Amino acid sequence: MPENFRRNVGLMRTASFIIFILVATLVLPVVSPTVQAADESDDVIVCCDASEVKLYLLGSDSNKQLTPFFAELSTDSQAVSMKNSINSQETVGKWTLSNTWGGDVPSSTWTFSMEYEVSGAVGAQINATASIAIGSKSYSAQTDPGGSFLGQGKGSLDFSIEVEDSFELVDSSSITLELKADTLLFSFPEGTDAELKFLWGGEDDPSSIEGILPILDIMMPTPEIEGSDVYLAVKLDSPWGLSTLALAESISLNVNGQEVTGDPIETASSDTVRVTWTWDKAAGGIETISVEVELKFQPDQPSLTGSTTFEIETFDTDSGTGTYYPPDEPLRTNGDGSSLDVNIQMDLSKDGNTLLLRKVTTLTIDDEMAFWMRWGLDHIGDENPALSVTLRAFSEGSVTEEDRVSRSIEESEIGEFERQMINLGPQYLAGGLGIQSEDLLGMFREFSSLKIDLDLNGEFAVVNHPVTLRFSTTEVVAEGTQLELVNQFIVVQPAPLWSSFSLSLTAKTSAFTSLSNSVLRESTQFELSVLRMPWGDQITLEGEGIMQDEAFRLNSVPTTAVSFTPMPLTLLSVFGLLGAFIVGMRITRQRKRTVMYAELVLVPVVGLVLILGYPAIFVGGAVIASTLIWWVTAIASPRLSPQNKRRTQTTYPTIPCPACQVSNPVTSTERPHRFACAGCQRVIRLEA
Template structure:
């Protein structure tokens, strides 16, 4: 037998080793272990009506009240309403009793007698529950609900099955009805909460092997359900690794129907290598039992090159929303001035993004000109420009990338990016179309953080715009587009606008619904200021803030200040002269009323009101001066020092002092105290 050479054996071993799978951070993430979840108990909320009627496990979708009114007795089978949805996820469900609950209100009757049926369909299987044998009496009153149990047998729900719930009535009769008797079934809000409690599969959670980068550990979990990112963003998730609760937001990536969520665990330097548990608890709605899972992992800290900077970088474009919406802060500043007889508004609109939207913006900024983006990605509207592949691969927001995006937005892409990429109404937010602006400048600010993470990032838009004297100008109006997903939540608005000398806001117009829009308009000597704030703006809120700019001198803060000051001074001088030789006490007490006109001026009361207050104050002074009494020393009344001295005599019996009113001597006068006759000789 021929003998193999050592060189040949070594080459064969190398070739064999090259065919074995290598385990690295990327391949490890592809292999996952199931953590959770079997069928669990939760409520499906009844929301919507008719074609929009559906079922949802998410509390944040409650809010739109729906009502069905029945005014006539029902004597044959009739459907009140039905709701259905496709869970998009399947699995086995156990024997259980579901509970249907629907609020109702009885009007002009003592109650109703009802024979109702709830039909539940899960795919091709159908189950029914009844209000009771025969008719069930439901009394009128507050906090009343129709409750019907449904016994559901164990089965298996397919991923494409539809779950439907239908309420039907065989008999409905009013008890002691009055005129216009009726019953309304209500659902869709927290106060009028219609729901069906179920025990069904909701999701699966699979976890990949943790990826260690120095003292940072990336914990990747795949959420499989029919709800996409809402299963992460609209639920309450608690993740504990090695006894430490992870409080950072996860980085989300869409993988078909699944969502990959990656949390970063920053490991304390005192922890040694070893076996650590990872626990997850997901609560889909308040009061529901959590879906829970736990896995153990052997971890060796300090491996990897540590080049991530402790931040996980998603290879695929992360979603702009996690389903619950991101925080957004809008700060508008500006100045109204006169320019060659025309009015010009120079304003700065700073939009600051947080949470998932901030991560999406930072990731897109780092992928300008990336040719591997999906064709429907918003970021395909940008070109690479001066951005190099090295800059795209360093997973940082470089100055060149920031400058490139700012310039491309400024050159004409801004409005499209706001409208289509960020789901905002650009004209309503900026106060005009792109062509309305005389100048426009855009700057992207990363607030000193250049890593790709959830840290805040801002787009600052500076514009100048000519506006028409005397015509109403809308500074900002409802700017969140209607959307199928929740992109924005907890949106705040702050406005600070000033006017220069010779200009005025004249009149302020505000309107809001579903949100409180507070405004403060002040005059400050030769200028005016307009401030406005609004918190918790969402897609269902509406607001509008406008003013009527003018260069009319009569509305100018400086001119109005002169009118008030001169008017009050003139009225005071006239009143002072009118009160010559009169008591001025009442007038002096009324002089502080001038403060009212001062307040009216500073608080920017309308010009007409300010003139009325000023004129009324001056008029009151003049009336007071006119009716004040004359002083006694000016109407001929003698002073007591100028009166003649009258002699007196004291009675020796009662010591009463008696005036002597005659000069005749001798004379006799009676004592005013005791009546004794007093004789006066000298």
């Protein structure tokens, strides 16, 4: 009996354990995730069939292209010139859009507008043909019978091309536009200077072709829920990948008719770009929401819109961060770029026989770039091959699996980042932040010391919050050799990583070192000031709202030469002026000094030249010029009269003349004393 009882108890325990495993297997997948993930198969296509789109002409020579993005036009236009009348067909150019989006192309009229300029003639009569190949279909149009007259100056040559059939365009097809001139005749040409130019690719000459074409799909996946936060995403699937978002005019999301504010999180997978907003206005519990997306794809075309409804269930918890945490690496730009603040503090000093330049460079980064940095910090050591080369370069070091992808940045991740940046700094700055380290910081291998500090500004979660990166460097600089203190350091990109940046640079020296001949080149967007005091020089460079393509360079010459450094130069100037003035006073011992005293105004003038940091040659020139002026004035000053000389040498009592009242000095103590009046020459007798 006891044996059977033990056997039954064992069977019951085994059965209970199996039941527990089965229940856990069913329940855990439901309750364990913090975020309710969406299934990609549930994506809803909300837009778009064929839409009206304008394709701009770009490129030169054999690389002529079509693009839907006005932002890709440059400031300079491309051109093909015709200087002679022609009687046989000549090709002006052929432009191609290599990848198209699949879909139905309806029958419609396409409009081709080609910018031109006529010079050296009253005008030009032209017969031309424009043809377009859309996939396997080809269509063309010609100028009016008899040709089109192009007047002098600028204008546009327009064609209306009828796409007569409706057909299906397969993915990765191409669109080719070709313009040919059949005949050309100039009207009243001015000698051999008559010329017709066809212009395209520039902001002032936006030649284009406009038609109805499928360009992209806009999809909405099922919302993801985290507590009371609802993550609403929009996917843009097109042949242009990231450019669809980066170069489009704008994108916005509305829920129940109200725009969702805040910065969305952007990620990309292949040619699909995902934009995710956080909506925090849910009522709680189960509700149905209407979601609408609006994409302003081109500035002069209607917006692309799409909408759908979702049933969601939210919970009143504090588990969310208010920011979507993407499983894929976020994009570094949404096309507008992030804000960047750069502060540089420099100090030049002498250590023995060497000149040391100590520099603290502080980068304050915000917006999409700050979120990308935080997300990357939380993935240090992640071996996911989908990560960018910049993030994969960091090894795990002391970062544990528990720290990684925790949605919060741990001290171990900060420490590893700071340590590994000593070697990975140039790669991270160039490949990740789009900053040339040599132009901003200098050569890493030439630093005597390098320290890197990361400041998360009080926020350790992976959210859109500013990040501060600080580089403290020391390097030996060559005396008397021109040194670039800072250069254009932003890598120019079609989709800018930085909307603009501000730069504040302050460079100081000691009393016996100098950064002489400081010159800002190639830019007028900065304010440069130099201040020289006996205890040191100070150079200040300030700029706000600087665009990524602004070229600039600040050069200076570090030196310890006596004639350039602040204290010796100040003493030389003071003693030089003092000596020159003393010599001038000696020259005017027997001369009037009124003008000499007035010319002391030259002293503050020389002082301003010295204090405002003008080169030593200007300071020396000001001292020499003042010296010459004083000495010439001293020599040219009129001599004093003998009476004035005596008057200036000895002071005598005076007596007025009884006749003319002129005051006369009494130069003798003898009585009686006779002397002639200085005024009327009458003899005056003084008895007592």
